[in-house]
Amino acid sequence: MDKVDNSLDKIKNENKILLDRFEKYLTNKKLSRVSIDKHIGNADFFINDFLLYYEPITAKDGSSQVGCFLGDWFIRKAMWASVTSIKENITSLKKFYQFMFEIGEIPKDDLFELEEEIKECKDDWFENLRKYDDPDVDLEDIW
Template sequence: MEEEANVEEIKKQNKQLLDEFEQELIDKKLSAKTIYKHVNNIDFYINTFLLYDEFVEAKKGTLFIGEFLGYWFIKKAMWSSVKQINENATSLKKFYTFLYKRGDIRKETLDSLKERIKLEKPQWHVEMRRYDFPFI
């Protein structure tokens, strides 16, 4: 019962974050298609992946980027591809930059996230190709 209440509270917080993130993207004059893509990518990350097993708040989600893009997304998202990994990485950088500007995460946390994406993305691509073509 307590876990359900905790998940509902996190989902409520996530809705607020997604609304504010979407407004920031609108304010930056991004196209409706681009805004839709980023918001949907982040919604999937914070409301599906981060709540899948452990019920992690969005602001603590930087710790799980590698697990998400290097394994979970590849295995669980039917639409996963190298292109989608790249798009999700971009969305995650934008979202966590937004959280940094809000004061929800520290600069070191944001920098670490960006560095991890830069360093690990080639391996995520390898894992995606290996998943798509296991016998090559």
């Protein structure tokens, strides 16, 4: 096993612990089981698929990657990408990184920057999705 495999295994183990803690956090917030499962699934896809896709990035270092995820990668890689699923991911990732802040894994500045990026860019992400789904648009015109 090489160094990258060890790094991936370590991050995946850390992510499992984080997701278990996130589930308890959401349960304590009195969310429904359906909402909890949706948020866990969205956070899991972000931290275990996207953040590990190119080079391993830990969940605590991943808050700055949400724009790349929702504005590009998710649109191209998730067959279920829609305005609704992007909105659901926005909600889930905001909750996840609020949790990460509350347990001391990320500083307040990282949470603030994430929230600002979402506020400023979400309409662009929806537009990227619309263009991506339009067969008359050249994909090079999107990215």
